[in-house]
Structure formats: C-alpha cells, structure tokens
Amino acid sequence: MGILKIRGALLVFLATLVMAGCTSTKTEDESADTMQPMTEQPETVQPAEPAPAPEPVKPSVSTRDTLLFPINDVDTEELPGIFYFDFDQAIVKRSGHAELNKHAKALADDPSLRVRLEGHADERGTREYNLALGERRANAVKAYLMSQGALASQIEVISYGEEKPAVDGHNEAAWAKNRRVQIVYKK
Amino acid sequence: MISRAITLFLFLACIGFSARAELRIEVTKGVDNAVRVAVVPMAWRGPGTLPEDVADIVGADLTLSGRFETLPVKQMLSLPNEPDEVFPRDWRLLKVEYLVIGYLEPGKDKAYRLHFALYNVFKQEVEETQVIEGDSDELRDMAHYVSDEVFHKLTGIEGSFSTRIMYVTATGPVDNRRYQLNIADADGHRVETVLRSTEPVLSATWAPDGNRIAYVSFERDGRPGIYMRNLETGEVQQLTRFEGLNGAPAFSPDGKQLALVLSKDGSPDIYVLNLETRRLRRITRHYGIDTEPSWTPDGKHIVFTSNRGGQPQIYMISLADLSIERLTFEGDYNAKASMLRDGSGLVMVHRRDGIFHIAMLDLKRGRLTVLTETALDESPSIAPNGSMLIYATLVGDEGILAAVSIDGGVKFNLPSSEGDVREPAWSPKKRKIFVPISK
Known part of the structure; x- marks a missing residue:
C-alpha cells in the first residue's frame, strides 16, 4: 500500500x-x-x-504549473524541459531533438495534456525585439512538437523576452542559460 | 476584444511620494568651455523658513546640465537679492560671467511669489527679470522654471529641468522579482510609483499631452497586455489582450492613435489602433519580426525594427501607401530607433564589435555616430528640447540610466540606490507651467 x-x-x-x-x-x-x-x-x-x-x-x-523532470540526461548541466538557443536565433538545436521527441510523444499519446512554452532571450539587444525573439523560439519548439504528433490545441506559447532571466549575470555563461524555451506542463 | 476594453478605474491609490530610491545625478563629461554662473541664495521675505532651497535647486540643475560651472556659495563675497545690490567687481574677481539672483515673498494669489533676475557681470546689466507665483507644493517647480529660463537665455536651447522621466525598476532575485513603473523629476527627485507588479512591466511611453501613458504589463494572468493610464484621474484601460505579443506602444504625434505590435496573425507585425474609434489597422505584413514602431514627427510614417533582411535593421513605412524603405545599413544590429524632432536624424541602439551602444544616424549625410562608450546600452529617449537623450546602461552589475547630449559633448549618469533601473522615457511636457506676472 x-x-x-x-x-x-x-x-x-x-x-x-x-x-x-x-x-x-x-x-x-x-x-x-x-x-x-x-x-x-x-x-x-x-x-x-x-x-x-x-x-x-x-x-x-x-x-499552478509543474515543471517536467525527465529522469535520463543526468550528465548534462541543462535542466530538463529547457531548450537553449544561439544569440538572435530561433532554431531548435539538433541536440534537443531526442528530448523534444519525448515531450511530443507524451502529448501525442495523451491529447488531454497541455503545455505552455515560455520563450526567453538574453539581456542583449532591445526589449521588444527580445520579446519577439522569445516568441519565435517558443513557436519553433511548438512547430517541432507538432511535427512529431502534438496538437496545436495542446500548446500555449508565451514570450517573456529578457524580462525573466533564469540567472542573473552579464556574461556569456549567463546569457547562454537565459536564451531558452521552458516547457511547463499545465494542470 | 479591443472594443471591450476594460476600464479599471484604479484611482491613485498606489501613487504616492516616497523618500526612497531617488536618482542621483553624476556628471561624467561636461563641455570644456562651461559658462561660470553664480546662483546666489534667495532670501525669503516671509514668516518662518522655506521647505526648499530654490537657489540650491537651480544651481544643481545648471551644474548637472554639464554646460555650466556654478560658484559655491562659500566663495561668494556678497549675497545680492536684487540687481541694484550687485557689485560687479565682487564677481569679476571670481571670474563669474552671470548671476542668478532673486527673493521670495508670500504671494498675492498663491503661497509664494518669486522674483528673479539674470545679471550679466561683464556688461553690468540685467538680461532677464521675472516674477512668478506658485502653490505651497510648487517650490521645486518654480526653481526648475528659473533653471529653464536661465538655460534658454544663455544657450538658446529650451531647458528640460521641468520635465519628468518615467522608468522601470526591477528588484529582487530572479525567482522573486518585483517590477515598478516610476515617474521622477528630471533631476531625479520626487519619485512617484505608478505601478507595482510581480510580473514584468515594460515599454512605458508618454502621450504627447503628457497626461497619459501606455505600457506593457503581464499583470493579468501572466500574459502581456497594453494598458493606457490617465495620470490625472488614475483611470486605467486595458487596450489589447490578443493571443501572442501585445507590445511596443507608441502614441502618434496628435495623440489620437497608438502604434503597437501584435503577433495574433502569426508573426510580430506593426498595427495602428485608433484610440477614438478603436479601429485596428494592420501596417506591416511580413513573416519576420517587425517591432518597436515610432512615429515620424509629421505622423505620416512609422519607423520600426525588422529582421526581414536577416538581422535587425531600421525601416520606415509610409502610412499612406505602405511603401517601405530601409534606413540603416551599417552594423549587424540596429534597433529601437526614434526620429529627431527636426527629422534630420535617427537615434537607436547599435551594435559595434559585439557591444551595444546608442548611436545617431544623420539621415542627410548618411553618417552614423556612436554616442556612448558604455556597454549594453538600450532604450534611448530624446528630451523634449531635442538636445539630450536618456538611455539605460550597465555600470558594474547594476542597470542605471545615463544621459548624453546629441552632440556627445555632455554626459551624466543617474544611479539609483535600488535594483536595476531601465527603459527611461522623457516626458514631452513640463510638469508645471508658470506664466510670469507683468509688473
């Protein structure tokens, strides 16, 4: 019991x-x-x-929301459910495909699942451009998930631009952590 | 959705003066041939003492402009309050070129009456003399008025000392960040908090009348919306709440329309919302990012940032025929541009050698000049007199505001004691306007 x-x-x-x-x-x-x-x-x-x-x-x-914690991938420093991007880029990195495929499968297997993709940018550049860039990134992840079987209706996209950094700091290490899309499973 | 704009009527409950977190000003670069001025302490010819030292405020204003060198009171050999009390030799000895003198007395219609004069030491003559009256809470405004008048008389440029600056602060750790939208006098005093939120607030902008502001806030359900607030009544309206981005509001020069960015139709595009009819018009149509609209002074074009060429660059679109022209070609990142009032140039964020600066593009000669030496510079906002611009930058680990003259000759910082300060927006209008009393 x-x-x-x-x-x-x-x-x-x-x-x-x-x-x-x-x-x-x-x-x-x-x-x-x-x-x-x-x-x-x-x-x-x-x-x-x-x-x-x-x-x-x-x-x-x-x-309200629960982060997704996959159990494999322990050797990477990246937090599970977070996907990183290059500066001024909204291209989903190949290295993230395997992990995204798992999210896509989960969504495809259970149409009642809902996720929110939160797009973020690093602090460099202007705030409104970064809001647009964050949305670009979240949309890129959405498109990938849909290509793998997830439904549009399961996915909500929101961009915070550079307004909600994961870490403070004004160096490349911090910026790399902040250029990200976070997958958040909704209740 | 827009037609159903929600009127919240939050009266000024959360607006209040606060003693904390005023912005200090540090001049980092002044002009080489600063004019030597003495602002003589102004006598109070009434009961009790005054709550503010008017001469001290005027002296600080003139010093902070970077164009004047003010004589410390301790070095003054005499303290005249009226022109016939001036002994020019006292001041020639100290190499003072101009005197600002005056006195206050109880007003006839209002609490205070201020007499002031600008005295030319070399010519031994009065260049300007005025009398104004103000309410009991307007001493600082009266002082800034004097600064504006003196500045204008001596430089030919409209003073900005009576204007205000709106900005956003962010405090606390990343997982518990607090955001505030503040408005302070141009000298950093009298900070008022317009909005406090646990969700991001950004892109605050003034209407041309100076009575309304618009901003982006994530306060409702954690999603972005564009809000408009009347500063006099405290009335708040949510103007947009579309799916996707709701950002970058910019009032048209006549204050009747608002340019903004929505991504409801797929990608971020520029729209114009008519604030009277609530009609929304789509202006750009491109799969790339179009954002950061700002109006040309004639209201006929919108300047915006777009990455349609691969990198962010500045474009201009005609509202008449929607024809588009690219304005920037130098550098791989140009964004958030605004046009000078005379239409001669653009001020924007420009990346050079990987570092973000504020730059000005001379539209006639096509020449681009970098105005700032700091890093991570953003959000340039031009003063109503067109001679200075304020922007956000990073000093050490703190985001602060800094200002630079359009010619690059004067620079000053406005450090705050609390958290990151960002996104300054210079008010288009003066806080108070005084009409001189004719004698």
Whole structure:
C-alpha cells in the first residue's frame, strides 16, 4: 500500500514522458492505464489507495504549473524541459531533438495534456525585439512538437523576452542559460 | 476584444511620494568651455523658513546640465537679492560671467511669489527679470522654471529641468522579482510609483499631452497586455489582450492613435489602433519580426525594427501607401530607433564589435555616430528640447540610466540606490507651467 502511494506521487512528479521512456516500470502491472493519472486530476491515483491517496499528491500538482523532470540526461548541466538557443536565433538545436521527441510523444499519446512554452532571450539587444525573439523560439519548439504528433490545441506559447532571466549575470555563461524555451506542463 | 476594453478605474491609490530610491545625478563629461554662473541664495521675505532651497535647486540643475560651472556659495563675497545690490567687481574677481539672483515673498494669489533676475557681470546689466507665483507644493517647480529660463537665455536651447522621466525598476532575485513603473523629476527627485507588479512591466511611453501613458504589463494572468493610464484621474484601460505579443506602444504625434505590435496573425507585425474609434489597422505584413514602431514627427510614417533582411535593421513605412524603405545599413544590429524632432536624424541602439551602444544616424549625410562608450546600452529617449537623450546602461552589475547630449559633448549618469533601473522615457511636457506676472 505504502509503496503504491509513494509511487503515485512520484508518477505525478515525473509526468508522462518519463513513463513513456521508462521500460522498467512497464514490466510491472502498470500499463497504458497509468498514463492517465498524470493528465488531469490527482484523484486518478485512486486505484492505488482510494481515500488518502489524493492528499500527498496534491501539492505537487496544485501549484499552478509543474515543471517536467525527465529522469535520463543526468550528465548534462541543462535542466530538463529547457531548450537553449544561439544569440538572435530561433532554431531548435539538433541536440534537443531526442528530448523534444519525448515531450511530443507524451502529448501525442495523451491529447488531454497541455503545455505552455515560455520563450526567453538574453539581456542583449532591445526589449521588444527580445520579446519577439522569445516568441519565435517558443513557436519553433511548438512547430517541432507538432511535427512529431502534438496538437496545436495542446500548446500555449508565451514570450517573456529578457524580462525573466533564469540567472542573473552579464556574461556569456549567463546569457547562454537565459536564451531558452521552458516547457511547463499545465494542470 | 479591443472594443471591450476594460476600464479599471484604479484611482491613485498606489501613487504616492516616497523618500526612497531617488536618482542621483553624476556628471561624467561636461563641455570644456562651461559658462561660470553664480546662483546666489534667495532670501525669503516671509514668516518662518522655506521647505526648499530654490537657489540650491537651480544651481544643481545648471551644474548637472554639464554646460555650466556654478560658484559655491562659500566663495561668494556678497549675497545680492536684487540687481541694484550687485557689485560687479565682487564677481569679476571670481571670474563669474552671470548671476542668478532673486527673493521670495508670500504671494498675492498663491503661497509664494518669486522674483528673479539674470545679471550679466561683464556688461553690468540685467538680461532677464521675472516674477512668478506658485502653490505651497510648487517650490521645486518654480526653481526648475528659473533653471529653464536661465538655460534658454544663455544657450538658446529650451531647458528640460521641468520635465519628468518615467522608468522601470526591477528588484529582487530572479525567482522573486518585483517590477515598478516610476515617474521622477528630471533631476531625479520626487519619485512617484505608478505601478507595482510581480510580473514584468515594460515599454512605458508618454502621450504627447503628457497626461497619459501606455505600457506593457503581464499583470493579468501572466500574459502581456497594453494598458493606457490617465495620470490625472488614475483611470486605467486595458487596450489589447490578443493571443501572442501585445507590445511596443507608441502614441502618434496628435495623440489620437497608438502604434503597437501584435503577433495574433502569426508573426510580430506593426498595427495602428485608433484610440477614438478603436479601429485596428494592420501596417506591416511580413513573416519576420517587425517591432518597436515610432512615429515620424509629421505622423505620416512609422519607423520600426525588422529582421526581414536577416538581422535587425531600421525601416520606415509610409502610412499612406505602405511603401517601405530601409534606413540603416551599417552594423549587424540596429534597433529601437526614434526620429529627431527636426527629422534630420535617427537615434537607436547599435551594435559595434559585439557591444551595444546608442548611436545617431544623420539621415542627410548618411553618417552614423556612436554616442556612448558604455556597454549594453538600450532604450534611448530624446528630451523634449531635442538636445539630450536618456538611455539605460550597465555600470558594474547594476542597470542605471545615463544621459548624453546629441552632440556627445555632455554626459551624466543617474544611479539609483535600488535594483536595476531601465527603459527611461522623457516626458514631452513640463510638469508645471508658470506664466510670469507683468509688473
């Protein structure tokens, strides 16, 4: 019982794409059914434990948005769910394709999933141009996800330009971290 | 959506004077042949003491303009308040060229009456004398008026000391950033906070009447909208709330239209919103980025940034026939341009050797001049007199405001004690206008 409960909470944290890519869990009795819990409601962990289950699960999801945390890719410094860009460029880097494919598959597998793509720019250049650039980047990721089976209706795009940097700093290292698109799964 | 503009009527609840975070001014470069002026302390011929030192404010204004060298009060040999009290020899000895003298007394219609004169030491004659009256909270305004008059008389250029500067501040760590839209006097005093938000605020701009502002705020649901605020009534309207970008508002010279950027039709394009009819007209149509519209002084063209050629460059579109002309060819990043009032040049952000500067393009000669030596310079805004521009830059790790004269001869910084200061916008109008009383 206890194990199942923890598991339910974990699953919500990890969201669907993890499970899609994670074969080890599949060997157990989990299958397509457990893909559903992630999508909408914490209550869907009910099968594991009817009454108390929603309680521990709730906090992780009820905060408005939950970042997606894939479990592989541990050797890169990049935070999962974040994709980086070159200066004044909105081209999705080839190195990000494998990771994006997982997001796309998760979206394609579960049409009720919704994501918000947050586009950002580094501080160099003008603010409004950077807002446009951030939107360009988020749209590029959207187009890629759609090319891999995600639906337009699943994806919301917003640009913050240079207004919400990931890190402070006025050097190339900080700028590289700030030129990004962040994938945020919506409740 | 626009027709359904939401009127919020937030009365000036959040506007208030605050003692904190005024901007200081440090002159970093003045003219070589600064005019030597003495601003003599002005006597108060009434009960009690005055809350502000008018002569001190005038002296600071003139010093900060970079064009004057003011004599410290300690060095003055006499303290005349009226022209017939002036002994020219006292001032010739100190190599003072001009005197600003005056006194205050209780007003007939208002709290204060200020008499002032500009005295030419070498000619031994009065060049200007005026009397104005102001309310009890207008001493600073009266002082700035004196500065404007003196500046105009001695340089031939309209003074900007009575104008205001709007800017955005950002404080706190990246995961808990606070944004404020502030308006301060041009000397950095009397800061008023117009908007406080936990979501980004940017691109604030003045209407030509100086009574309305427009800005972009993410305050509603974390999504961008263009808002217009009446500074007198405090009324706020959300003008746009389209999917995608809602950005870069710019009032037309007659104040009746607003150029802006929307990406609702796919890519960022320039639109013009008629503020009376609420009709929206699409101006540019390109898959690239078109943004940062600004009106030419005649209101017939819009200058904007576009990367349609591969990199951001400045273009101009005719509102009559939508014909487009490219204006910049030098450099691989030119953005946020605005045209000088006489139409002779463009001020913009320009990247040279990887560093972002403010530059001016002479449209007649086609020559581009870099005006600033700092880095990460952005958001140039021209003073109403057309002789100075204010911009945002980085000094150390702090974003600050700085100003430079159009000829590059005068430079000063406006450091703030709190957080990043950015996106200055110089008000088109003076805060208070005084009409001299005829004697």
